[in-house]
Amino acid sequence: MSYPDTYYKRTLSEAKVRPVLAENIDCDAVIVGGGLAGLTTALQLARAGRSVTVLEAESVGFGASGRNGGFVSAGYATGSEEIARHAGEAAAKALHRLSMEGVDFIRDTIRDLSITGAKPQSGILGVLRYDGGDSLRTYADEIARTYGYELEFYDRDRVRAVLKSQRYYQGLRNPTAFHMHPLNYLRALAAEIERLGGRIYEQSAAESTDFSGPEKIVRTAKGTVRAHDVVFTTGGYTGALVGKLNRAFLPIATYVMVSEEAPDLIRQAVATTDAIGDDRRAGDYYRVVDDGRRLLWGGRITTRAASAEALAKELRREMVGTYPQLKELKTELAWSGLMSYARHLMPQIGRLQPGVWYCTAFGGHGLNTTAIGGKVIAEGILGASERYRLFEPFGLVWAGGIAGLAVAQLTYWKLQAQDWWRERAA
Structure with missing residues (x-):
C-alpha cells in the first residue's frame, strides 16, 4: 500500500x-x-x-x-x-x-x-493571538444574522482556561464544525x-x-x-x-506531526477536545487524538516540499513557544503533503x-x-x-508557474512578518 x-x-x-x-x-x-x-x-x-x-x-x-x-x-x-x-x-x-x-x-x-x-468530534475553536474581541463579536453577530448558526464567543479568560497559553486572547467556537x-x-x-x-x-x-x-x-x-x-x-x-x-x-506543501503518548502532559496545555486553529495565515492548527493520548499539530507552508523531519523542528519550536509546558513532549512522527491553491x-x-x-x-x-x-x-x-x-x-486562472511559486513564498513571508508585528503590538 x-x-x-x-x-x-x-x-x-x-x-x-x-x-x-x-x-x-x-x-x-x-x-x-x-x-x-x-x-x-x-x-x-x-x-x-x-x-x-x-x-x-x-x-x-x-x-x-x-x-x-x-x-x-x-x-x-x-x-x-x-x-x-x-x-x-x-x-x-x-x-x-x-x-x-x-x-x-x-x-x-x-x-x-x-x-x-x-x-468525528464536535467543535472547532478559532483563536486570536492579539487582543481583538470586538471584531470577533461583530463577525459572530453577522454569521448568526446572515446564515443562522451561532458561534460561541470566548473571552480571554475562557480561552486560557482550556488552552494554557499566554499567546491567545479571544476566540470563537463553532459547535457545528467538527474534526x-x-x-x-x-x-x-x-x-x-x-x-x-x-x-x-x-x-x-x-x-x-x-x-x-x-x-x-x-x-x-x-x-x-x-x-x-x-x-x-x-x-x-x-x-x-x-x-x-x-x-x-500552485502546489503548496504543508506539514503535520504527531506526538508520543503523553495524556497527562498534553492535558497541562490543551484541556479541550475541540480542534484549534489560530488567526494567522498558515498559522498553527492542532487537536488531541487517540482519546487525548497524543497531540496532532500542523502548520507552516512552503512552495517546495521540504524534509518533514526538518519542518517538524520548526513546528516543535512553535508548539513549545505556545506551550512551554510541552517542551518534553516528544515527536513520534512527521509528514508533509501537497495542497493545490x-x-x-x-x-x-x-x-x-x-x-x-x-x-x-x-x-x-x-x-x-x-x-x-x-x-x-x-x-x-x-x-x-x-x-x-x-x-x-x-x-482556471494561470497561477504564474515558477514565478507564481516565488511570489507565493514571498507573500507568505510578508504575512508572517505582519502577524509578528501585530502580536508584538498586542
Missing part, C-alpha cells in the same frame, strides 16, 4: 488493496483521482445509478485528502469580502451556504454509513462506491486522453476507460496530462468542455469544499442542477 507513513496510515480501520486497471472498460463516468473530491463525485453518481470508474495513481487517499488536519468547517481559504468582490454579494452568500452544506454532507455520510473509524480521521472516512466512501457497483483501480495513473468524440477516452499503462463524462480531481498531485489544469494551481484562493470547480469536468484547488478548507465540489459536479453530470456555475467567477 503506497501511503506515506502518517498517523492516519497507522490507524487505518481497514487496508484493502484494490486492483490495477488491466483491461478496456466502458462506463458512464470516469473519475481521475481517488481523493475526497473524486470519491464524493463517484459516490453521488453511483447513488444515482450511474456506472462509475475511479482511476488512482497511488492508493485511495494518497494525497492531501488522506493526510490533512481533519478539520471540517464552513468557509473557504479566502474571506467573504474577497469572494463578494469577484462574484457579488448574493453569490458570496450562496457559496458560503454551499460550504455549510459540505459540512452537513460529511456529517450525514458518517452517520448514514456508520463510519465509526472516522471518529475527524480523514483517511478512514475516505476509505469508507470507496467501499460504498464499490458496494453500489462502482469500480476503483489503484496504481493506475491516467497517461493519455482523447476528448475529441462524444465518448471520452482515458488510457493508463495497461488499460483504457471509455465514458460519456470524465472528471479530474487530482489536487496538488496534478500532472501535465491536462495542461490547462496543471497551469492553474489557485491564485484567487478559491476551489476550481467547473466544466472544460461538454463531458469534461474539473474539481480541484481545495487548499485551506479542503474537507467541506471537496464534499460540496464533488456533489455539485455530480449534479451537473446528472442534469440535476447547475450549482457548479457558482464557482465560475473563480476559473
